[in-house]
Amino acid sequence: xxxxxxxxxxxxxxxxxxxxxxxxxxxxxxxxxxxxxxxxxxxxxxxxxxxxxxxxxxxxxxxxxxxxxxxxxxxxxxxxxxxxxxxxxxxxxxxxxxxxxxxxxxxxxxxxxxxxxxxxxxxxxxxxxxxxxxxxxxxxxxxxxxxxxxxxxxxxxxxxxxxxxxxxxxxxxxxxxxxxxxxxxxxxxxxxxxxxxxxxxxxxxxxxxxxxxxxxxxxxxxxxxxxxxxxxxxxxxxxxxxxxxxxxxxxxxxxxxxxxxxxxxxxxxxxxxxxxxxxxxxxxxxxxxxxxxxxxxxxxxxxxxxxxxxxxxxxxxxxxxxxxxxxxxxxxxxxx
Amino acid sequence: xxxxxxxxxxxxxxxxxxxxxxxxxxxxxxxxxxxxxxxxxxxxxxxxxxxxxxxxxxxxxxxxxxxxxxxxxxxxxxxxxxxxxxxxxxxxxxxxxxxxxxxxxxxxxxxxxxxxxxxxxxxxxxxxxxxxxxxxxxxxxxxxxxxxxxxxxxxxxxxxxxxxxxxxxxxxxxxxxxxxxxxxxxxxxxxxxxxxxxxxxxxxxxxxxxxxxxxxxxxxxxxxxxxxxxxxxxxxxxxxxxxxxxxxxxxxxxxxxxxxxxxxxxxxxxxxxxxxxxxxxxxxxxxxxxxxxxxxxxxxxxxxxxxxxxxxxxxxxxxxxxxxxxxxxxxxxxxx
Numbered sequence: 001x002x003x004x005x006x007x008x009x010x011x012x013x014x015x016x017x018x019x020x021x022x023x024x025x026x027x028x029x030x031x032x033x034x035x036x037x038x039x040x041x042x043x044x045x046x047x048x049x050x051x052x053x054x055x056x057x058x059x060x061x062x063x064x065x066x067x068x069x070x071x072x073x074x075x076x077x078x079x080x081x082x083x084x085x086x087x088x089x090x091x092x093x094x095x096x097x098x099x100x101x102x103x104x105x106x107x108x109x110x111x112x113x114x115x116x117x118x119x120x121x122x123x124x125x126x127x128x129x130x131x132x133x134x135x136x137x138x139x140x141x142x143x144x145x146x147x148x149x150x151x152x153x154x155x156x157x158x159x160x161x162x163x164x165x166x167x168x169x170x171x172x173x174x175x176x177x178x179x180x181x182x183x184x185x186x187x188x189x190x191x192x193x194x195x196x197x198x199x200x201x202x203x204x205x206x207x208x209x210x211x212x213x214x215x216x217x218x219x220x221x222x223x224x225x226x227x228x229x230x231x232x233x234x235x236x237x238x239x240x241x242x243x244x245x246x247x248x249x250x251x252x253x254x255x256x257x258x259x260x261x262x263x264x265x266x267x268x269x270x271x272x273x274x275x276x277x278x279x280x281x282x283x284x285x286x287x288x289x290x291x292x293x294x295x296x297x298x299x300x301x302x303x304x305x306x307x308x309x310x311x312x313x314x315x316x317x318x319x320x321x322x323x324x325x326x327x328x329x330x331x332x333x334x335x336x
Numbered sequence: 337x338x339x340x341x342x343x344x345x346x347x348x349x350x351x352x353x354x355x356x357x358x359x360x361x362x363x364x365x366x367x368x369x370x371x372x373x374x375x376x377x378x379x380x381x382x383x384x385x386x387x388x389x390x391x392x393x394x395x396x397x398x399x400x401x402x403x404x405x406x407x408x409x410x411x412x413x414x415x416x417x418x419x420x421x422x423x424x425x426x427x428x429x430x431x432x433x434x435x436x437x438x439x440x441x442x443x444x445x446x447x448x449x450x451x452x453x454x455x456x457x458x459x460x461x462x463x464x465x466x467x468x469x470x471x472x473x474x475x476x477x478x479x480x481x482x483x484x485x486x487x488x489x490x491x492x493x494x495x496x497x498x499x500x501x502x503x504x505x506x507x508x509x510x511x512x513x514x515x516x517x518x519x520x521x522x523x524x525x526x527x528x529x530x531x532x533x534x535x536x537x538x539x540x541x542x543x544x545x546x547x548x549x550x551x552x553x554x555x556x557x558x559x560x561x562x563x564x565x566x567x568x569x570x571x572x573x574x575x576x577x578x579x580x581x582x583x584x585x586x587x588x589x590x591x592x593x594x595x596x597x598x599x600x601x602x603x604x605x606x607x608x609x610x611x612x613x614x615x616x617x618x619x620x621x622x623x624x625x626x627x628x629x630x631x632x633x634x635x636x637x638x639x640x641x642x643x644x645x646x647x648x649x650x651x652x653x654x655x656x657x658x659x660x661x662x663x664x665x666x667x668x669x670x671x672x
Binding site for chain 2: 089132133134135143144145146148149150152155158159162163165166169170245246247248250301
């Protein structure tokens with residue numbers, strides 16, 4: 001099995017790579033080779049694995065050469081993020097739309113050469129959903145809720161969903177688009193994304209640092225842990241076309257939580273002192289952006305694939321603490 | 337007022353041009369100049385009008401020059417049609433997606449030079465709707481029905497809807513996407529499109545010729561006359577943003593008819609002898625395509641703009657007969 005992960009050095013991509021390497025299999029076949037492309041070099045542990053090949057540079061520049069490589073599967077995660085795409089429209093169009101199209105064209109060229117359609121999992125996003133004056137956002141965004149993106153990032157993700165559906169219909173690829181929830185708890189530093197606080201209000205207090213909460217505690221949002229997200233991507237890859245059910249995108253499972261529930265979970269897992277390091281300080285800009293996001297999603301199609309959300313936000317915090325214990329114990333220096 | 341119509345030599349485009357020239361106004365301003373771009377030369381009557389400038393060639397090749405022209409409004413109708421896009425995927429991507437993007441980029445460049453966002457009406461299509469295994473087609477497709485295109489043409493139209501919405505959100509254009517119904521009765525010859533019979537079963541009998549009906553008479557479909565379609569495009573152009581209501585696409589009004597109702601109307605307007613020239617001869621290929629099309633649409637947003645469908649299919653046939661009497665009386669040689 002030859003597998004390509006675009007965005008393979010990113011947070012989700014690297015975790016997916018580690019999971020696949022540990023399983024040493026995908027869709028019942030042995031993992032022979034795992035190619036990670038990214039603008040940044042992949043972490044050392046991945047580079048050290050003999051099955052891994054790392055390529056660094058813009059995906060767009062690598063696609064033509066991909067016509068000459070036989071991959072059995074592609075996880076297409078590479079993407080400019082929401083904030084970047086709002087600041088630099090051309091960057092988003094190039095990184096998200098043009099790169100996806102170039103990747104699909106490379107895979108289509110393989111089919112023209114006689115290969116079977118390559119299985120492709122595309123990471124779309126709940127950013128496809130949003131309120132339009134003509135189409136209010138429902139209380140819960142389901143698989144078949146009408147997308148009305150309120151960002152260029154969400155627009156580009158939605159366009160790629162439809163490109164992948166049509167390339168699949170034409171037999172150019174065997175594509176599946178899965179919408180990722182907000183992944184939390186992300187390690188590392190705040191990244192300036194409007195959603196950054198969904199990780200920050202857990203991560204910083206556990207590290208003994210103050211975290212700013214820029215929105216009201218009654219903000220609700222669909223989240224998922226890194227591991228459930230990776231498991232969802234693999235399940236979507238491994239599903240038969242019949243089980244995937246159609247060519248439209250599906251929502252990965254979400255734990256729909258309020259910020260209050262997140263903070264209560266932090267106190268339950270880590271104690272009141274850690275919880276007290278979250279300081280409310282409203283940021284109207286961030287609160288305004290967040291007000292346009294889905295407050296909850298459902299994932300009926302994902303459930304039929306056997307995927308479920310975490311049972312509680314406590315579980316998500318515990319997963320983060322376990323990860324840190326293994327790889328970055330200093331991130332828990334606020335924990336007594 | 338300087339207005340551009342892409343696809344300005346086509347059936348709908350030329351009729352829109354004639355209507356605007358007759359009104360000599362758009363959105364309360366005098367029509368000073370009307371530029372028609374198309375792959376084919378515009379009809380002689382349009383070329384003869386001193387306000388008209390005709391440009392012939394692919395839209396994609398003309399877009400860069402458009403950056404240096406100040407248009408107050410654009411009707412973007414140019415498009416490869418459904419059948420072409422299925423046969424030649426690259427043609428559809430280039431003619432529909434790349435050309436629209438190049439047009440939007442040209443208009444965005446004007447804004448970067450300090451101009452106000454250009455008002456753009458984009459002709460989308462009911463081809464955005466279709467049944468997906470995960471999302472059955474509703475009985476009536478409303479403005480906010482989830483699109484699930486079953487053709488590359490429908491996919492490209494849907495992608496352009498979302499590009500226009502995002503370019504509008506960013507202030508690069510003032511864009512409005514309106515979904516056209518199947519326009520009937522089209523003059524001329526059968527064009528090989530699967531929908532061709534929706535005009536053929538009226539047009540050919542009126543011309544004294546036999547018409548093949550390739551589907552069952554209980555097939556239902558949303559249709560509109562050429563003139564109502566043109567009036568809809570103008571109303572969408574003239575609407576305030578508030579009246580247009582959001583950035584998502586709207587359905588133009590449809591008369592939802594069955595083929596049986598169309599044939600009954602033909603008999604009512606033109607008599608049983610004309611009606612008898614329609615010969616049922618099932619074509620499984622066409623019947624299969626048509627089975628994936630919406631059987632009916634609703635247009636609540638269009639209704640709020642004051643737009644209504646024709647009251648009956650008889651009215652649509654009478655409009656066609658009136659048109660022919662003025663411009664092509666030989667097309668009525670089957671009428672006694």
